[in-house]
Amino acid sequence: MTTVDQPVDVLLSDGTTVGLRPIRPDDAPAIVAMHARFSERTRYLRYFSPYPRIPERDLQRFVVVDHHDREAFVVLAGDRIVAVGRYERLGPESPEAEVAFVVEDAYQGRGIGSVLLEHLADAARRYGIVHFVAEVLPANGAMLRVFSDFGYQVQRQYADGVVHLSFPIAPTEATLEVQRGREHRTEARSIARLLAPRAIAVYGASTTGQGVGAAVLGHLRDSGFTGTIVPVHPSAAVVAGLPAYPSAADARVTVDLAVVAVAPDSVTEVVDDAARAGAHGLVVISAGFAEAGGEGAAAQRALVRAAHLAGMRVVGPNCLGVANTDPAVRLNATLAPVLPAPGRVGIFSQSGAFGVALLAEASRRGLGLSSFVSAGNRADVSGNDLLQYWQDDPGTRVITLYLETFGNPRKFARLARRIGRTKPVVALASLARPVGVGDGPALDAAAVSALFAQSGVIRVDTVAELLDVGVLLDSQPLPAGRRVAVVGNSSALTGLAATACAANRLTVAEGYPRDVGPRAGAAEFAAALAGAAADTGVDAVVAVFAPPLPGQLVDSEGDFTAALPDAASAGKPVVATFLAGRVPAGVPAYPSVEEAVRALARVTTYADWLRRPPGVLPELDRIDPAAGQAALRADGGDPAALLRAYGIDVVESVPAGTADAAVDAAERLGWPVALKAAAPGLRHRLDLGAVRLDLADPLAVRRAYADMAPVFGAEVLVQPMVAPGVACVVKLMEDPAFGPVVGFGLGGVATELLGDRAWRAVPLTDRDAAELVDEPRAAPLLRGHRGAAPVDRAALADLLLRVGRLADEQPRVRALTLNPVLARPDGISVLHATLGTGAEASRPDTGPRRL
Numbered sequence: 001m002t003t004v005d006q007p008v009d010v011l012l013s014d015g016t017t018v019g020l021r022p023i024r025p026d027d028a029p030a031i032v033a034m035h036a037r038f039s040e041r042t043r044y045l046r047y048f049s050p051y052p053r054i055p056e057r058d059l060q061r062f063v064v065v066d067h068h069d070r071e072a073f074v075v076l077a078g079d080r081i082v083a084v085g086r087y088e089r090l091g092p093e094s095p096e097a098e099v100a101f102v103v104e105d106a107y108q109g110r111g112i113g114s115v116l117l118e119h120l121a122d123a124a125r126r127y128g129i130v131h132f133v134a135e136v137l138p139a140n141g142a143m144l145r146v147f148s149d150f151g152y153q154v155q156r157q158y159a160d161g162v163v164h165l166s167f168p169i170a171p172t173e174a175t176l177e178v179q180r181g182r183e184h185r186t187e188a189r190s191i192a193r194l195l196a197p198r199a200i201a202v203y204g205a206s207t208t209g210q211g212v213g214a215a216v217l218g219h220l221r222d223s224g225f226t227g228t229i230v231p232v233h234p235s236a237a238v239v240a241g242l243p244a245y246p247s248a249a250d251a252r253v254t255v256d257l258a259v260v261a262v263a264p265d266s267v268t269e270v271v272d273d274a275a276r277a278g279a280h281g282l283v284v285i286s287a288g289f290a291e292a293g294g295e296g297a298a299a300q301r302a303l304v305r306a307a308h309l310a311g312m313r314v315v316g317p318n319c320l321g322v323a324n325t326d327p328a329v330r331l332n333a334t335l336a337p338v339l340p341a342p343g344r345v346g347i348f349s350q351s352g353a354f355g356v357a358l359l360a361e362a363s364r365r366g367l368g369l370s371s372f373v374s375a376g377n378r379a380d381v382s383g384n385d386l387l388q389y390w391q392d393d394p395g396t397r398v399i400t401l402y403l404e405t406f407g408n409p410r411k412f413a414r415l416a417r418r419i420g421r422t423k424p425v426v427a428l429a430s431l432a433r434p435v436g437v438g439d440g441p442a443l444d445a446a447a448v449s450a451l452f453a454q455s456g457v458i459r460v461d462t463v464a465e466l467l468d469v470g471v472l473l474d475s476q477p478l479p480a481g482r483r484v485a486v487v488g489n490s491s492a493l494t495g496l497a498a499t500a501c502a503a504n505r506l507t508v509a510e511g512y513p514r515d516v517g518p519r520a521g522a523a524e525f526a527a528a529l530a531g532a533a534a535d536t537g538v539d540a541v542v543a544v545f546a547p548p549l550p551g552q553l554v555d556s557e558g559d560f561t562a563a564l565p566d567a568a569s570a571g572k573p574v575v576a577t578f579l580a581g582r583v584p585a586g587v588p589a590y591p592s593v594e595e596a597v598r599a600l601a602r603v604t605t606y607a608d609w610l611r612r613p614p615g616v617l618p619e620l621d622r623i624d625p626a627a628g629q630a631a632l633r634a635d636g637g638d639p640a641a642l643l644r645a646y647g648i649d650v651v652e653s654v655p656a657g658t659a660d661a662a663v664d665a666a667e668r669l670g671w672p673v674a675l676k677a678a679a680p681g682l683r684h685r686l687d688l689g690a691v692r693l694d695l696a697d698p699l700a701v702r703r704a705y706a707d708m709a710p711v712f713g714a715e716v717l718v719q720p721m722v723a724p725g726v727a728c729v730v731k732l733m734e735d736p737a738f739g740p741v742v743g744f745g746l747g748g749v750a751t752e753l754l755g756d757r758a759w760r761a762v763p764l765t766d767r768d769a770a771e772l773v774d775e776p777r778a779a780p781l782l783r784g785h786r787g788a789a790p791v792d793r794a795a796l797a798d799l800l801l802r803v804g805r806l807a808d809e810q811p812r813v814r815a816l817t818l819n820p821v822l823a824r825p826d827g828i829s830v831l832h833a834t835l836g837t838g839a840e841a842s843r844p845d846t847g848p849r850r851l
Helices: 025-037 040-047 056-063 112-125 141-148 173-195 212-222 264-276 294-309 352-365 383-392 409-419 445-454 463-475 491-503 522-534 560-568 593-611 625-630 639-644 659-669 698-712 749-754 766-774 793-809
Strands: 008-011 017-022 070-077 080-089 096-103 131-136 155-159 162-168 199-203 228-232 257-260 281-284 313-315 321-324 331-334 342-349 369-374 398-403 425-429 457-460 483-488 540-545 574-578 654-656 673-677 691-695 716-720 726-735 739-746 758-761 813-824 827-830 833-837
Touching: 008 173, 017 112, 017 294, 025 056, 025 070, 025 080, 040 096, 070 112, 080 112, 096 112, 112 131, 112 141, 131 141, 141 162, 173 281, 173 313, 173 321, 173 369, 173 383, 199 212, 199 264, 212 228, 212 257, 212 331, 257 264, 264 281, 264 294, 294 313, 342 352, 342 383, 342 463, 352 369, 352 398, 352 463, 369 383, 383 398, 383 409, 398 463, 409 758, 425 445, 425 463, 445 457, 445 739, 445 758, 457 463, 457 593, 463 593, 483 491, 483 522, 491 540, 491 593, 522 540, 522 560, 540 560, 540 593, 560 574, 574 593, 625 639, 625 793, 639 813, 639 833, 654 659, 659 673, 659 698, 659 716, 673 698, 691 698, 698 716, 726 793, 739 766, 739 793, 758 766, 766 793, 793 813, 793 827
Parallel strands: 096 131, 199 228, 199 257, 257 281, 281 313, 342 369, 342 398, 398 425, 425 457, 483 540, 540 574
Antiparallel strands: 008 017, 017 070, 070 080, 080 096, 131 162, 155 162, 321 331, 321 369, 654 716, 673 691, 673 716, 726 739, 726 813, 739 758, 813 827, 813 833
16 A cells, blocks of 8 residues: 555656655645646646646645545656646545546656556545546547556546546456556566666776776676776776766766666765666665665665666665676676676576576576576565566577565566466575564475466476576477487486486386497487487487497497487477587586486476466356455454355354253254364364264263363364265465465375375466365375265365455455365365464555556
8 A cells, every 4th residue: 555654666668667655735845846847738638727827725635635535646756746646536425536647748658647547546446436537638638548548448428528537446357457568568678778778887896906896897898788888986087998987977978777886875876876867777786785784774775765766776786787698788797707608598596696606507508698687685676577578578588587585476476377378487496484574384395386386487496407497498399298208328327217207207108218228329329319209109308328338349430419419300309418428509418317307307397387278267156355354353353254255154163161052052053963172173183082973962962072071171162964075174374485375185184294285376266276176195085086986176176266265355364274174076065264364464466556
């Protein structure tokens, strides 16, 4: 929520940043100044009259609002207000409000109107306003387009020379698509300006050639940067052989990017100087910010705020820099002296030190680089921004990411789902929870991998594997299936490859592995590889070669590696482990068979994901978010009422503290009943005697109560008996990295001990829900194991979709457990629900656009 004390920064269509906040009474002078800068046409189109001056009475009404029935937001560029948008409710408690906004001439056509409309609609909905109306002159085509292009169902009427507009402001798929399309274009544009600058100002380079600033300047100069380099130095006329200037503006060129390597307490001055020179972005190499403690964190916030108000984005601070190998740019504004050769792989690294090693290893392996960004403290530019840029970058085919934390995991998953359909995304993400992030249970490695796979992301565990997969994706086609041909001249190596395939859920194709023997010559080896590549029962080829032992009769003059390009030309991926000879370019080679097969398996799983339909967010009946919100009381809420608001019925249970109370409850519920210990951890523990079933009369209830009370306590729950079924568990938790996630597994101590749960991030598609039901290792019990009747898995999937919807719409819900859920051939029964609530969890990927 945007407040006076918590302004937000937003991106415009050209990639520049501005601030947005509610109007304040002390904005009056700035409103008058903005009005004075309007052209006569802008005044006429907004006020339907010349309106040369704002009368004092009107001015006070403009700047004093109640932030409820009347709201106004201002847009700031630096310390100047450049736009105002407002709504005013049409009468007390009216569901309609009139909306209007005006933008200073110099900022028109840059998307400010659509940003204001998003934030005004979001604010109005919170106070029960469901429709906006507006009056626009027919000549104001730009304003009419703001409304018509937003995706709202706009009704128009023309009367008295004015176009009257009316439209509902509830979010729809159409408005969401428009909003996210604009988000994509603005974020991609902001990064494009950073990676293809025409001129770069470098701050902090010494004349001695020592230090971080001098190193970056030298690398920038030696890379052959095609633009202009402007060293900024307070006194020197020449730095690193280049003309230097006391201020970037003194160079009299339009500076697009500033590279900063000065002390933290001097960065604010640099921001001001770079802004005067027209810079669009800052790459802050300097350390001493958030990673250094509280004071550094405050300095970092001030840096980003100042940069955004000046229209600039920030990479870093405490970062390695940025690079772009495009021959038209040749940018190396990093601490890495040498970049990998130009290529088609984009690399994002949160860590600076890690980034240096990553670039060096990519260069050693021959992995071609398109562009590189090290985000450091990630105060502004993040991996999500780079995903937006790389999606449309024609020079990038593969995206690789090293992530220490997620700034906006929900957005990352959304972007990856979309981008992964056209470009593979490979991520090395730490499983360690950052200090101070969340205090609840964290997901295990298998769950994290599943959440990545849900979005089509290829998650890897090591730096080597990140590059292993990147090399394969960059040079080879995707496999059409999981059938692998293993061809080699060593039975030991082919056996290892076959074992590795099985361990990675790849299928060794029929007739393989094929061992041509240590005495086979190059021609025989080539024929075997070609045959494997041409085999219609093969989707990928693993080639392994061991050098012959002394005295073996082989073709010592033959080039065994020459067979690889021919095999690869068949349109199937080929990976190789050659313990002798240099594998030709274009064929990914690995030092061990296990590494080759593991990389192939990662890529094959991604190809499987591509072949499956993406899934949709289905329409669900019996959903009442308002009733769900009402069920969340200050004391924690009513689980049954909350679930009922989302179409989930919980079998009624009545608490009882005595045998007589238990009998009375059974009489009301109807016989037979079940008696259960009330403690949450015991309610499903039939194995401990904490649950007694099929109690058909008062005597049976009294006997069961007498047995249970001394062991488990006087408090019990009485429930009507339901038909038996397979016990399942549904969980909802707020993960500190991924946000709300839904888990599913079968009930029982054994499955809990083994952690046999499947997890997916919210929101759930129909495909996500179906995969959740089928993924646990114990899932065959749901499909009719050993002659049992299959349960209604569609009902389980529907339950999961409803829990996912609840998680998406009720951010106060921090944990929810349905245990047990009995699944039967004719449906399901939810026997118990426990609920955990808290302060409203952040949902940074919902609502109007903001940085």
